[in-house]
Amino acid sequence: xxxxxxxxxxxxxxxxIETTEVTEKYEKGLEKTRKSFSDRMNELxxxxxxxxxxxxxxxxxxxxxxxxxxxxxxxISDALRQEVKLKNAKSQGEVQQVIIEKMVEIxxxxxxxxxxxxxxxxxxxxxxxxxxxxxxxxxxxxxMAKRYxxxxxxxxxxxxxxxxxxxxxxxxxxxxxxxxxxxxxxAGSDPAAVVFDAVRQAKKQQADVLIVDTAGRLQNKVNLxxxxxxxxRVIEKEIVDGPHEVLLVLxxxxxxxxxxxxxxxxxxxxxxxxxxxxxxxxxxxxxxxAIRKELDIPVKLVGLGEAVDDLQEFDPGEYIYGLFSGLxxxxx
Amino acid sequence: xxxxxxxxxxQNAMAKMRxxxxxxxxxxxxxxxxxxxxxxxxxxxxxxVKDFVRVVSERAIGSEVLESLSPSQQILKIVxxxxxxxxxxxxxxxxxxxxxxxxxxxxxxQGAGKTTTAxxxxxxxxxxxxxxxxxxxxxxxxxxxxxxxxxxxxxxDIPVFSMGDQVSPVEIAKQGIQKAKEDHLDFVIIDTAGRLQIDETLxxxxxxxxxxxxxxxxxxxxxxxxGQEAANVAASFNEQLxxxxxxxxxxxxxxxxxxALSIRSVxxxxxxxxxxxxxxxxxxxxxxxxxxxxxxxxxxxxxLIEKAQQDFDEKKNEEMTKKLKDNSxxxxxxxxxxxxxxxMGPLEDILKMIPGxxxxxxxxxxxxxxxDMARMxxxxxxxxxxxxxNPDILSQSRRRRIxxxxxxxxxxxxxxxxxxxESKKMMSKMTKGNFDGMDGMFGQGVKGKIGKMAMNSMVRKxxxxxxxxxxxxx
Ligand SMILES: Nc1nc2c(ncn2[C@@H]2O[C@H](COP(=O)(O)OP(=O)(O)OP(=O)(O)O)[C@@H](O)[C@H]2O)c(=O)[nH]1
Ligand SMILES: Nc1nc2c(ncn2[C@@H]2O[C@H](COP(=O)(O)OP(=O)(O)OP(=O)(O)O)[C@@H](O)[C@H]2O)c(=O)[nH]1
Ligand SMILES: [Mg+2]
Ligand SMILES: [Mg+2]
Numbered sequence: 001x002x003x004x005x006x007x008x009x010x011x012x013x014x015x016x017i018e019t020t021e022v023t024e025k026y027e028k029g030l031e032k033t034r035k036s037f038s039d040r041m042n043e044l045x046x047x048x049x050x051x052x053x054x055x056x057x058x059x060x061x062x063x064x065x066x067x068x069x070x071x072x073x074x075x076i077s078d079a080l081r082q083e084v085k086l087k088n089a090k091s092q093g094e095v096q097q098v099i100i101e102k103m104v105e106i107x108x109x110x111x112x113x114x115x116x117x118x119x120x121x122x123x124x125x126x127x128x129x130x131x132x133x134x135x136x137x138x139x140x141x142x143x144m145a146k147r148y149x150x151x152x153x154x155x156x157x158x159x160x161x162x163x164x165x166x167x168x169x170x171x172x173x174x175x176x177x178x179x180x181x182x183x184x185x186x187a188g189s190d191p192a193a194v195v196f197d198a199v200r201q202a203k204k205q206q207a208d209v210l211i212v213d214t215a216g217r218l219q220n221k222v223n224l225x226x227x228x229x230x231x232x233r234v235i236e237k238e239i240v241d242g243p244h245e246v247l248l249v250l251x252x253x254x255x256x257x258x259x260x261x262x263x264x265x266x267x268x269x270x271x272x273x274x275x276x277x278x279x280x281x282x283x284x285x286x287x288x289x290a291i292r293k294e295l296d297i298p299v300k301l302v303g304l305g306e307a308v309d310d311l312q313e314f315d316p317g318e319y320i321y322g323l324f325s326g327l328x329x330x331x332x
Numbered sequence: 333x334x335x336x337x338x339x340x341x342x343q344n345a346m347a348k349m350r351x352x353x354x355x356x357x358x359x360x361x362x363x364x365x366x367x368x369x370x371x372x373x374x375x376x377x378x379x380x381v382k383d384f385v386r387v388v389s390e391r392a393i394g395s396e397v398l399e400s401l402s403p404s405q406q407i408l409k410i411v412x413x414x415x416x417x418x419x420x421x422x423x424x425x426x427x428x429x430x431x432x433x434x435x436x437x438x439x440x441x442q443g444a445g446k447t448t449t450a451x452x453x454x455x456x457x458x459x460x461x462x463x464x465x466x467x468x469x470x471x472x473x474x475x476x477x478x479x480x481x482x483x484x485x486x487x488x489d490i491p492v493f494s495m496g497d498q499v500s501p502v503e504i505a506k507q508g509i510q511k512a513k514e515d516h517l518d519f520v521i522i523d524t525a526g527r528l529q530i531d532e533t534l535x536x537x538x539x540x541x542x543x544x545x546x547x548x549x550x551x552x553x554x555x556x557x558x559g560q561e562a563a564n565v566a567a568s569f570n571e572q573l574x575x576x577x578x579x580x581x582x583x584x585x586x587x588x589x590x591x592a593l594s595i596r597s598v599x600x601x602x603x604x605x606x607x608x609x610x611x612x613x614x615x616x617x618x619x620x621x622x623x624x625x626x627x628x629x630x631x632x633x634x635x636l637i638e639k640a641q642q643d644f645d646e647k648k649n650e651e652m653t654k655k656l657k658d659n660s661x662x663x664x665x666x667x668x669x670x671x672x673x674x675x676m677g678p679l680e681d682i683l684k685m686i687p688g689x690x691x692x693x694x695x696x697x698x699x700x701x702x703x704d705m706a707r708m709x710x711x712x713x714x715x716x717x718x719x720x721x722n723p724d725i726l727s728q729s730r731r732r733r734i735x736x737x738x739x740x741x742x743x744x745x746x747x748x749x750x751x752x753x754e755s756k757k758m759m760s761k762m763t764k765g766n767f768d769g770m771d772g773m774f775g776q777g778v779k780g781k782i783g784k785m786a787m788n789s790m791v792r793k794x795x796x797x798x799x800x801x802x803x804x805x806x
Binding site for chain 1: 369372373374375378441442443444445447448451473474475476477479480481482483484487528529530555557558559560561562564565582584585586587588590591610
């Protein structure tokens with residue numbers, strides 16, 4: 001479509017254009033003493049003697065405050081209301097059980113399988129890591145590399161961020177820390193070419209895992225999204241079934257824009273999983289619940305700090321408990 | 333562009349109200365319900381939203397308003413006033429120390445954009461105020477943080493002070509400032525590591541640096557995409573450090589940017605700059621009133637005008653306007669203009685600053701690929717000088733030749749010429765001051781009363797500004 005066409009249509013709107021540790025770290029701020037999950041749930045609901053409208057209103061606020069989003073929060077709380085009625089839950093113990101179970105059910109849908117990183121059993125696994133600026137892509141790659149190296153796998157890292165100052169050096173430091181080889185290009189060079197070199201190198205070395213770092217990019221930048229698509233195409237061309245995993249890194253501190261990020265990155269790179277970082281902070285990243293509902297992208301890993309071991313599998317039960325720990329904090 | 337979605341939602345909520353002659357309490361409630369939703373969806377903190385809704389409702393439901401002659405207008409005025417309040421009235425600029433060097437600390441969560449913004453800020457001050465800046469690398473934790481800052485220093489040709497990652501940040505900051513004094517540098521910016529506001533050790537490190545260097549400004553750098561936690565994070569940094577201002581980054585995204593409102597409301601500290609891109613010149617002063625107007629859909633004419641003045645060659649601009657008026661605008665001018673437009677940055681950003689445009693349907697899809705520009709340019713460049721001057725002589729055979737020359741399909745050449753003619757007509761109308769046709773062009777045009785109100789206030793301010801300028805001249 002021509003330039004003026006676009007402007008004119010935008011002006012007139014005559015035609016819409018088609019466009020397309022686990023436990024304790026989750027609830028920092030609470031007592032550090034180890035308590036069983038159900039103990040903590042008791043504590044949580046003890047603050048409400050009756051499960052009435054106030055209770056659900058507070059629950060809604062907690063969900064909104066956790067960035068779940070207004071609509072999703074309302075839907076969830078409606079579902080919980082219904083479920084409590086349906087199961088005829090009366091005692092506190094029953095109500096809390098019903099709520100947690102229902103939340104997990106909503107999240108898991110029909111799929112109770114643990115969403116694991118897809119590993120290619122027949123050879124090289126290629127993982128592409130994407131996301132907006134500063135969310136924790138490079139750090140997550142360092143942490144993942146450590147895991148695979150510890151499992152005895154050979155890991156190669158591709159320094160596909162040739163744009164940001166110090167990005168290549170940052171990945172090199174991580175490579176040194178965990179003992180993974182890093183394939184680099186010159187600063188400012190074509191990132192797709194770096195990916196190409198890295199794939200060749202990983203194949204030649206018969207490495208087990210290749211993780212590709214990419215520059216942070218905002219999802220509304222068409223050119224940068226095209227660049228990303230090109231990087232993915234290089235992988236597809238060189239590796240049958242590759243990339244085996246496209247991980248979108250989301251910062252738990254991000255609000256409703258994360259939904260837009262997920263939509264756009266899914267469209268461009270067919271995201272297969274989410275890494276939710278910075279959960280060691282006070283933000284909860286509740287938008288992943290809405291993303292799961294609307295786009296069906298599962299959270300696979302969570303980042304819980306800046307150190308190499310601060311990476312965990314995602315556990316919906318623990319995560320949902322973490323969301324509601326606010327009920328305790330607020331009423332204390 | 334950031335804030336768009338919020339703007340759209342608020343306008344819809346208010347548009348309904350505008351149509352009403354008589355307003356009941358229930359109408360106000362209904363509108364405020366939607367305003368509340370719009371703010372929540374834009375990530376404004378829910379407690380801030382609660383307060384906002386309460387204040388506006390109280391004012392709106394008062395009998396003077398409901399029983400007045402034009403209740404809906406008064407209510408809209410209340411919303412816009414309170415929103416402007418929330419954004420924090422006047423623009424505040426960066427403070428300079430009475431005695432050089434001015435010392436600035438950058439603080440904030442991980443990945444917010446501190447280091448990049450440090451580079452942008454020294455660049456800005458070097459360019460606009462002839463400062464002799466230096467940057468101090470006080471992030472000893474993040475891998476390659478020092479190299480990142482050094483690379484920025486090289487790109488900007490600005491010295492970076494570092495002592496490696498084995499010395500305490502407090503010591504680095506102190507010695508860095510000593511060095512700046514010795515070298516007679518007058519602006520020093522300290523880049524610190526990202527940290528969580530609940531990390532006691534690292535927060536103490538910041539208070540220690542503050543005590544050691546007595547900074548003129550402490551800027552909290554916040555990612556504009558931040559959600560509900562923005563309020564807590566900002567409140568906590570402010571409590572512990574008594575920050576002096578906020579810099580909002582990544583506003584080049586499509587976030588609704590409610591964090592800006594939360595932060596302002598819980599800290600009372602001004603937002604001084606906004607980051608609009610990854611490049612080192614993508615930093616702009618923040619104008620709260622303009623932003624409030626933008627959110628309410630009045631566009632940001634002042635920014636647009638200033639940007640155009642800055643980027644357009646004045647003389648060329650005059651010529652162009654004249655040409656448009658005489659209808660002698662040709663393909664040469666077209667190329668010229670296209671080059672100038674591409675120098676101004678993403679076109680959709682510019683268009684959205686025009687009143688009413690922010691809400692034009694389909695604008696979010698208006699992404700102009702530089703390739704499109706290049707293709708059009710190729711077509712024009714395949715025309716003979718005579719054809720470029722006289723678009724009217726472009727016969728079918730000439731068009732076929734142009735298509736071959738530019739390697740574009742004939743249909744594309746035809747389409748582009750047709751569009752050129754149409755837009756020429758449109759532009760000539762506009763420059764003659766005939767804005768009648770614009771209503772349709774901008775979708776709903778400048779929206780109703782509230783739009784006019786903002787336009788008037790903007791025009792008034794503009795006049796004041798002109799007066800001030802004239803005064804200065806004398
Ligand atoms: N607290 C905390 N910080 C994290 C986590 N993950 C990453 N970070 C920090 O976030 C900052 C940005 O991380 P990077 O890995 O550089 O992020 P990125 O997405 O690669 O950034 P760009 O490449 O610039 O887009 C660094 O200071 C990291 O140490 C986490 O799980 N928790
Ligand atoms: N699009 C866009 N990206 C930005 C902007 N400001 C910073 N960035 C990007 O955000 C990412 C993080 O920026 P940094 O300057 O490294 O952030 P930081 O706060 O110093 O990070 P830490 O030191 O790890 O806490 C980088 O990819 C930057 O290029 C902005 O205004 N717009
Ligand atoms: Mg990175
Ligand atoms: Mg930094």
